[in-house]
Amino acid sequence: MNARLLAGAIALGSIALSTPVLADDPNDPSMRSRQARERDAAIIRQLNLEQLRYVQKRDAEQAKGWQATRDYPNQLAEHEKRMAAWRHAVRMCESGHYEYCAR
Structure with a gap:
Protein backbone atom coordinates (compact mmCIF):
# COMPACT_ATOMS: atom_id res chain seq x y z
CA MET A 1 0.00 0.00 0.00
CA ASN A 2 2.76 2.47 0.93
CA ALA A 3 4.68 1.70 -2.28
CA ARG A 4 1.57 2.45 -4.37
CA LEU A 5 1.04 5.71 -2.53
CA LEU A 6 4.66 6.71 -3.02
CA ALA A 7 4.55 5.82 -6.72
CA GLY A 8 1.36 7.85 -7.13
CA GLY A 13 4.72 15.40 -8.84
CA SER A 14 6.36 14.71 -12.19
CA ILE A 15 3.18 15.72 -14.02
CA ALA A 16 2.94 18.94 -12.00
CA LEU A 17 6.58 19.81 -12.64
CA SER A 18 6.44 19.08 -16.36
CA THR A 19 3.81 21.69 -17.20
CA PRO A 20 5.03 24.20 -19.79
CA VAL A 21 6.41 27.49 -18.59
CA LEU A 22 5.36 30.59 -20.50
CA ALA A 23 8.24 32.87 -19.50
CA ASP A 24 10.05 33.00 -22.85
CA ASP A 25 7.19 32.06 -25.10
CA PRO A 26 7.95 33.43 -28.60
CA ASN A 27 4.20 33.44 -29.31
CA ASP A 28 3.36 35.60 -26.28
CA PRO A 29 0.98 38.26 -27.63
CA SER A 30 2.28 40.91 -25.21
CA MET A 31 5.80 40.60 -26.66
CA ARG A 32 4.98 40.99 -30.36
CA SER A 33 5.84 44.66 -30.63
CA ARG A 34 9.42 45.87 -30.90
CA GLN A 35 8.83 48.33 -28.06
CA ALA A 36 7.70 45.58 -25.73
CA ARG A 37 10.76 43.46 -26.53
CA GLU A 38 13.09 46.44 -26.06
CA ARG A 39 11.41 47.34 -22.76
CA ASP A 40 11.75 43.73 -21.63
CA ALA A 41 15.43 43.70 -22.65
CA ALA A 42 16.04 46.97 -20.76
CA ILE A 43 14.41 45.56 -17.62
CA ILE A 44 16.50 42.41 -17.85
CA ARG A 45 19.66 44.48 -18.43
CA GLN A 46 18.84 46.61 -15.35
CA LEU A 47 18.23 43.53 -13.22
CA ASN A 48 21.53 42.04 -14.38
CA LEU A 49 23.41 45.25 -13.55
CA GLU A 50 21.83 45.39 -10.09
CA GLN A 51 22.81 41.79 -9.49
CA LEU A 52 26.35 42.52 -10.69
CA ARG A 53 26.66 45.43 -8.23
CA TYR A 54 25.33 43.25 -5.41
CA VAL A 55 27.80 40.45 -6.20
CA GLN A 56 30.74 42.86 -6.49
CA GLU A 78 53.10 41.30 17.02
CA HIS A 79 50.75 41.41 20.03
CA GLU A 80 52.68 38.63 21.77
CA LYS A 81 55.94 40.48 21.11
CA ARG A 82 54.57 43.71 22.64
CA MET A 83 53.17 41.80 25.64
CA ALA A 84 56.53 40.10 26.23
CA ALA A 85 58.29 43.51 26.15
CA TRP A 86 55.69 44.93 28.56
CA ARG A 87 56.06 41.97 30.97
CA HIS A 88 59.84 42.38 30.86
CA ALA A 89 59.48 46.11 31.65
CA VAL A 90 57.16 45.31 34.59
CA ARG A 91 59.65 42.78 36.01
CA MET A 92 62.53 45.22 35.60
CA CYS A 93 60.52 48.06 37.22
CA GLU A 94 59.53 45.85 40.16
CA SER A 95 63.15 44.78 40.65
CA GLY A 96 64.32 48.39 41.04
CA HIS A 97 65.24 49.43 37.51
CA TYR A 98 62.99 52.48 37.61
CA GLU A 99 63.82 53.60 34.07
CA TYR A 100 61.46 50.78 32.92
CA CYS A 101 58.57 52.10 35.03
CA ALA A 102 57.75 54.96 32.64
CA ARG A 103 56.50 52.61 29.92
Whole structure:
Protein backbone atom coordinates (compact mmCIF):
# COMPACT_ATOMS: atom_id res chain seq x y z
CA MET A 1 0.00 0.00 0.00
CA ASN A 2 2.76 2.47 0.93
CA ALA A 3 4.68 1.70 -2.28
CA ARG A 4 1.57 2.45 -4.37
CA LEU A 5 1.04 5.71 -2.53
CA LEU A 6 4.66 6.71 -3.02
CA ALA A 7 4.55 5.82 -6.72
CA GLY A 8 1.36 7.85 -7.13
CA ALA A 9 2.88 10.85 -5.38
CA ILE A 10 5.97 10.66 -7.61
CA ALA A 11 3.83 10.40 -10.75
CA LEU A 12 1.67 13.33 -9.69
CA GLY A 13 4.72 15.40 -8.84
CA SER A 14 6.36 14.71 -12.19
CA ILE A 15 3.18 15.72 -14.02
CA ALA A 16 2.94 18.94 -12.00
CA LEU A 17 6.58 19.81 -12.64
CA SER A 18 6.44 19.08 -16.36
CA THR A 19 3.81 21.69 -17.20
CA PRO A 20 5.03 24.20 -19.79
CA VAL A 21 6.41 27.49 -18.59
CA LEU A 22 5.36 30.59 -20.50
CA ALA A 23 8.24 32.87 -19.50
CA ASP A 24 10.05 33.00 -22.85
CA ASP A 25 7.19 32.06 -25.10
CA PRO A 26 7.95 33.43 -28.60
CA ASN A 27 4.20 33.44 -29.31
CA ASP A 28 3.36 35.60 -26.28
CA PRO A 29 0.98 38.26 -27.63
CA SER A 30 2.28 40.91 -25.21
CA MET A 31 5.80 40.60 -26.66
CA ARG A 32 4.98 40.99 -30.36
CA SER A 33 5.84 44.66 -30.63
CA ARG A 34 9.42 45.87 -30.90
CA GLN A 35 8.83 48.33 -28.06
CA ALA A 36 7.70 45.58 -25.73
CA ARG A 37 10.76 43.46 -26.53
CA GLU A 38 13.09 46.44 -26.06
CA ARG A 39 11.41 47.34 -22.76
CA ASP A 40 11.75 43.73 -21.63
CA ALA A 41 15.43 43.70 -22.65
CA ALA A 42 16.04 46.97 -20.76
CA ILE A 43 14.41 45.56 -17.62
CA ILE A 44 16.50 42.41 -17.85
CA ARG A 45 19.66 44.48 -18.43
CA GLN A 46 18.84 46.61 -15.35
CA LEU A 47 18.23 43.53 -13.22
CA ASN A 48 21.53 42.04 -14.38
CA LEU A 49 23.41 45.25 -13.55
CA GLU A 50 21.83 45.39 -10.09
CA GLN A 51 22.81 41.79 -9.49
CA LEU A 52 26.35 42.52 -10.69
CA ARG A 53 26.66 45.43 -8.23
CA TYR A 54 25.33 43.25 -5.41
CA VAL A 55 27.80 40.45 -6.20
CA GLN A 56 30.74 42.86 -6.49
CA LYS A 57 29.87 44.47 -3.14
CA ARG A 58 29.43 41.08 -1.49
CA ASP A 59 32.72 39.79 -2.90
CA ALA A 60 34.57 42.93 -1.76
CA GLU A 61 33.24 42.48 1.79
CA GLN A 62 34.20 38.82 1.77
CA ALA A 63 37.69 39.72 0.51
CA LYS A 64 38.12 42.06 3.50
CA GLY A 65 37.18 39.23 5.82
CA TRP A 66 39.61 36.84 4.16
CA GLN A 67 42.39 39.45 4.33
CA ALA A 68 41.76 39.88 8.05
CA THR A 69 41.94 36.10 8.45
CA ARG A 70 45.26 35.98 6.59
CA ASP A 71 46.65 38.91 8.64
CA TYR A 72 45.64 37.40 12.01
CA PRO A 73 48.78 35.29 12.60
CA ASN A 74 51.01 38.32 12.01
CA GLN A 75 48.89 40.51 14.26
CA LEU A 76 48.89 37.86 16.98
CA ALA A 77 52.69 37.51 16.79
CA GLU A 78 53.10 41.30 17.02
CA HIS A 79 50.75 41.41 20.03
CA GLU A 80 52.68 38.63 21.77
CA LYS A 81 55.94 40.48 21.11
CA ARG A 82 54.57 43.71 22.64
CA MET A 83 53.17 41.80 25.64
CA ALA A 84 56.53 40.10 26.23
CA ALA A 85 58.29 43.51 26.15
CA TRP A 86 55.69 44.93 28.56
CA ARG A 87 56.06 41.97 30.97
CA HIS A 88 59.84 42.38 30.86
CA ALA A 89 59.48 46.11 31.65
CA VAL A 90 57.16 45.31 34.59
CA ARG A 91 59.65 42.78 36.01
CA MET A 92 62.53 45.22 35.60
CA CYS A 93 60.52 48.06 37.22
CA GLU A 94 59.53 45.85 40.16
CA SER A 95 63.15 44.78 40.65
CA GLY A 96 64.32 48.39 41.04
CA HIS A 97 65.24 49.43 37.51
CA TYR A 98 62.99 52.48 37.61
CA GLU A 99 63.82 53.60 34.07
CA TYR A 100 61.46 50.78 32.92
CA CYS A 101 58.57 52.10 35.03
CA ALA A 102 57.75 54.96 32.64
CA ARG A 103 56.50 52.61 29.92
